[in-house]
Amino acid sequence: MDYSGLIEKLLEGNTRTAARLITLVENNIDVAEKIINSIYKNTGNAYILGITGAPGTGKSTFISTLIKIFIDQGKKIGIICVDPTSPLTGGALLGDRIRMKEHFSLENVFIRSMANRGQLGGLARATDDTIKILDAYGCDIIIVETVGVGQSDVDIFKSAHTVVVLLVPGLGDDIQTIKAGIMEITDVFVVNKMDLDGADRKVADLMQMLELNKTYKYDSEKIPIDFAKMKDWTPEIIKVNSRTGENFDILLDKISKHKEFLEKTGTISNYLKNRIKTETLQILKHKLTKKIEELLHSNEVVEKYINEVMEKSLDPYSMANLIIKMLEKKF
Amino acid sequence: MDYSGLIEKLLEGNTRTAARLITLVENNIDVAEKIINSIYKNTGNAYILGITGAPGTGKSTFISTLIKIFIDQGKKIGIICVDPTSPLTGGALLGDRIRMKEHFSLENVFIRSMANRGQLGGLARATDDTIKILDAYGCDIIIVETVGVGQSDVDIFKSAHTVVVLLVPGLGDDIQTIKAGIMEITDVFVVNKMDLDGADRKVADLMQMLELNKTYKYDSEKIPIDFAKMKDWTPEIIKVNSRTGENFDILLDKISKHKEFLEKTGTISNYLKNRIKTETLQILKHKLTKKIEELLHSNEVVEKYINEVMEKSLDPYSMANLIIKMLEKKF
Numbered sequence: 001m002d003y004s005g006l007i008e009k010l011l012e013g014n015t016r017t018a019a020r021l022i023t024l025v026e027n028n029i030d031v032a033e034k035i036i037n038s039i040y041k042n043t044g045n046a047y048i049l050g051i052t053g054a055p056g057t058g059k060s061t062f063i064s065t066l067i068k069i070f071i072d073q074g075k076k077i078g079i080i081c082v083d084p085t086s087p088l089t090g091g092a093l094l095g096d097r098i099r100m101k102e103h104f105s106l107e108n109v110f111i112r113s114m115a116n117r118g119q120l121g122g123l124a125r126a127t128d129d130t131i132k133i134l135d136a137y138g139c140d141i142i143i144v145e146t147v148g149v150g151q152s153d154v155d156i157f158k159s160a161h162t163v164v165v166l167l168v169p170g171l172g173d174d175i176q177t178i179k180a181g182i183m184e185i186t187d188v189f190v191v192n193k194m195d196l197d198g199a200d201r202k203v204a205d206l207m208q209m210l211e212l213n214k215t216y217k218y219d220s221e222k223i224p225i226d227f228a229k230m231k232d233w234t235p236e237i238i239k240v241n242s243r244t245g246e247n248f249d250i251l252l253d254k255i256s257k258h259k260e261f262l263e264k265t266g267t268i269s270n271y272l273k274n275r276i277k278t279e280t281l282q283i284l285k286h287k288l289t290k291k292i293e294e295l296l297h298s299n300e301v302v303e304k305y306i307n308e309v310m311e312k313s314l315d316p317y318s319m320a321n322l323i324i325k326m327l328e329k330k331f
Numbered sequence: 332m333d334y335s336g337l338i339e340k341l342l343e344g345n346t347r348t349a350a351r352l353i354t355l356v357e358n359n360i361d362v363a364e365k366i367i368n369s370i371y372k373n374t375g376n377a378y379i380l381g382i383t384g385a386p387g388t389g390k391s392t393f394i395s396t397l398i399k400i401f402i403d404q405g406k407k408i409g410i411i412c413v414d415p416t417s418p419l420t421g422g423a424l425l426g427d428r429i430r431m432k433e434h435f436s437l438e439n440v441f442i443r444s445m446a447n448r449g450q451l452g453g454l455a456r457a458t459d460d461t462i463k464i465l466d467a468y469g470c471d472i473i474i475v476e477t478v479g480v481g482q483s484d485v486d487i488f489k490s491a492h493t494v495v496v497l498l499v500p501g502l503g504d505d506i507q508t509i510k511a512g513i514m515e516i517t518d519v520f521v522v523n524k525m526d527l528d529g530a531d532r533k534v535a536d537l538m539q540m541l542e543l544n545k546t547y548k549y550d551s552e553k554i555p556i557d558f559a560k561m562k563d564w565t566p567e568i569i570k571v572n573s574r575t576g577e578n579f580d581i582l583l584d585k586i587s588k589h590k591e592f593l594e595k596t597g598t599i600s601n602y603l604k605n606r607i608k609t610e611t612l613q614i615l616k617h618k619l620t621k622k623i624e625e626l627l628h629s630n631e632v633v634e635k636y637i638n639e640v641m642e643k644s645l646d647p648y649s650m651a652n653l654i655i656k657m658l659e660k661k662f
Contacts, residue, residue: 033648036648037646040643044643269641272641273641276650277637279647280627280640280647280651280654281620281623283647283651284651285623287655288616289612292619296608306604309611310600310604312371312372312374316459316607316610316611320615321618323611324615324618
């Protein structure tokens with residue numbers, strides 16, 4: 001199929017076309033390849049903001065308030081709500097999406113929910129491609145929201161320029177939870193619901209945690225590709241009230257400060273490089289998995305290996321090594 | 332390091348050694364390779380039971396009751412509690428684990444919690460290897476319990492002979508949720524808490540759902556490797572009361588019936604074959620990812636490609652294709 005008509009419309013800012021292209025890239029990686037191929041040179045203009053927080057931290061209200069400010073600034077905004085735990089599109093996030101939609105005319109805000117329909121790893125790839133479509137569509141800011149359940153968020157946030165993590169006063173162990181994986185990639189910590197008791201305590205806890213992690217750098221064991229965008233950047237901490245908008249001016253300053261940091265220090269080029277590596281890795285995983293599956297299904301030699309494993313004269317690890325040698329010759 | 336001493340102790344049924352070896356395979360795939368290599372010929376004796384259900388379906392009580400019965404039958408039991416959403420070991424499942432531990436002497440029951448510490452996909456691999464260790468350790472039955480959040484369960488349950496899914500009366504949309512991915516691999520549906528109102532209604536709903544899916548077979552789009560163990564098997568449905576043990580005799584009959592079905596029809600050899608394919612695929616993904624990461628980090632030609640992508644004269648998909656061609660030559 002030829003997608004040039006659709007792509008032309010996308011670049012003109014046609015909303016329905018953007019939605020359609022996202023569905024196409026979500027459902028089929030081969031189609032995604034063609035589409036991204038055509039639009040790639042038109043990407044790179046949007047600022048990508050990753051936002052996460054455990055349930056109850058007030059993500060929807062926070063994002064709504066943020067969007068209102070961006071709209072007032074005349075920005076065009078894309079929002080991608082990612083829920084890696086949901087096998088269905090929508091789920092918990094669909095409610096948020098609808099709630100958010102109420103507040104805005106669709107003209108300058110494009111909202112999309114994504115869930116884990118396919119294989120593991122596929123969601124990060126689909127999210128990356130969706131970001132590119134919204135970028136080419138003309139969004140100035142793309143917000144990627146996740147549900148904050150751990151490693152999947154880390155994968156998804158590798159595409160974000162600035163990662164914002166929401167906490168609330170008194171949610172007990174949330175700092176402990178945030179520590180596992182997300183902490184390493186957080187640029188701005190937001191203590192939401194600052195009107196509640198314990199907001200200052202939470203800020204102090206965060207400061208202490210960052211102090212304890214003075215040698216703050218990426219742990220290459222945890223994050224496979226050296227994701228060095230935050231080197232020399234000490235995460236900012238800010239308390240806000242999403243209902244009243246209090247302190248959002250300071251928050252936006254802090255986000256700008258991080259943006260400036262990325263640009264001035266040249267960190268942004270490291271960030272881009274790492275983002276490209278991560279994306280390519282995701283794509284390669286898909287492509288190689290497909291090749292291996294074909295081999296596992298229809299190759300005589302592999303069939304022989306499988307029988308040997310069944311008879312226990314070979315084990316799965318040794319079989320994997322033999323297949324790598326085959327791939328080396330064939331591909 | 333030489334693991335032959337440990338492996339000898341494992342095969343003698345030493346519990347502490349089993350725990351230690353599991354930690355080793357969890358933490359390091361290269362060590363896992365060596366260990367599985369040595370014990371593989373001693374595996375294949377355990378019957379693997381996959382059990383899942385949404386929170387609130389009473390999984391812990393259900394499994395406790397099941398274990399009591401197996402212990403009375405003189406069986407040695409392994410339990411692996413897998414929580415793909417938890418970045419920390421333990422979490423919600425740890426509580427269950429402790430609760431379960433209270434009931435049994437450790438002699439015939441080995442309980443282990445696993446969580447998603449590493450990369451995506453790593454949990455299924457680690458679970459597979461843990462199953463093999465418990466198998467070699469001498470377990471007759473290995474129960475793999477997951478939290479029922481979707482695709483991850485599907486990946487993990489590819490190792491199970493019989494997959495049991497728990498539902499409860501009145502939990503609303505749970506059948507809808509189960510449908511996405513898990514349904515295709517369920518062998519026995521259990522309506523737990525049969526003393527509650529609506530148990531028969533839930534059974535009827537399930538029957539209707541299965542009736543609607545008369546052409547009940549694996550969807551190869553959803554499940555990458557043709558996972559044909561259930562062909563010609565219509566899932567069984569049974570209501571039970573885990574607190575009183577009511578209907579557990581019938582449940583065990585149904586599990587036996589499925590086991591017999593696997594053996595009599597020769598489906599078990601398909602099942603084994605597919606399990607080997609899935610495991611090998613997981614291992615290959617890890618090994619290839621490692622190779623690709625090395626290439627992305629330190630290869631001059633790849634560095635050139637990355638720069639081209641940054642300048643937008645190349646896109647990530649085309650770069651992936653070029654790297655595949657490189658792998659073909661190098662490896």
